[in-house]
Amino acid sequence: MGDLHVREDNASSYRDLFAEIAKEADVLVLTGDLTDLGKPREAEILAQDVKACAIPIVGVLGNHDYECGAPDEVARILRDAGMRVLDGQSCEIGGVGFVGVKGFAGGFGRRMLGSFGEPAIKQFVSEAMNETLKLENAMRQVRASRSVVILHYAPIVETIESEPLEIYPFLGSSRLAETIDRFKVSAIVHGHAHRGRFEGRTPGGQPVYNVARHIEKPTGKPYAILEI
Template sequence: MSQADRTLTSAKVRIAAMGDLHVKEQDSPSYKELFSEVSQEADILVLTGDLTDLGKPREAELLVADLRSCSIPVVGVLGNHDYECGHVEEVRAIIKSSGMHLLEGQAVDLNGVGFAGVKGFAGGFGRFMLSSFGEPAIKAMVAESVEESMRLENALRQIRSERAMVVLHYAPIVETVEGEPIEIYPFLGSSRLAETIDRFPVSAVVHGHAHRGKYSGKTPGGAPVYNVASHVEKPTGKAYALLDL
């Protein structure tokens, strides 16, 4: 490794992270000024899903128009809202046309940081995690949760950087969904994601989805986890968090 490469690897990278923009066709706030501000504050922008409100192609087009004011690399994943209208393939294509690194079981290296991302899925946490038992519908739900965890594992295996960030929509731990009604915890994330994360050296995890959740927590293995949904209060006092890796 050259001296230049060592310097790049050791230099701190500032990441702005936020989720749950929920861009609508009408009466949606513009994110142009925010993305422009983020470009001055950070080296990379990470978006943690629910980029659109109903998964409509027009909503994705409005997001992409706002992203033109962002002059730094953008990494992101989709959320459950981005699937709502059944046009996810078109939404995906529109978002990728902006140059965003849209991760769906893949990894990308930017500025010496490896990003591994999946949407994730529901399933519950700890000893209350849903098991594959009973009706086919329950087994299908658990299978989807397991599949997302396997895709995350495959993405993490692709990372060669010393620093790694996991990008999710659903939460991997219960701590960062605290504040939401306890009855909906099983639909906000799954401990299976944390089990996968803890098999790898991960510097930080970001997710959204839980609008009333808590900003920070840790996986059982000690990886820092941040709920960066735009609605969650953050140390920055902004809609986005700033993380140095």
């Protein structure tokens, strides 16, 4: 599940939902935008629900978690609560390897933004390339025969369909899928696009799931259940 957007002024808790998930699953994967504005206080609120979860939690940060300029503090708070927050790293839980990066924007296919022109454009593309490099390095560390790639940004267009066309380039990048398709993975999950489709495939045929909380899923719940 992704895009929890926990806020300081929101009294709602994910504790009951996490408890429900723990009865159905072995691992809870969170695909970023865990907080609404990236405030440490928002992370502290979520951390209480993380501590109460009966199964391991692993995931990545999203763009909202960077908004206040304190992503390291947000990640530290959640790690201290027991969540494995990945940023270019991998870990193994129950014989399944989990690889996580936030990813970045840039567009898809032949319309991907190229590193040409103004320094600002080159810096933008460099950020996307750095994320894919982190992803590739982490994937090379996986030794398990089954693996899940955790992203915030989308690696393909299919799972962001129904979003306005004008914002497609800001919802993800084909560079992520190109990197993933150099390896064999069991599943790729992402959030970020609150509209879209639950399922798609990379050009190499590997399954991708948009698990943003707002996306309609086969469970009929805010979360998806994947068997790896």
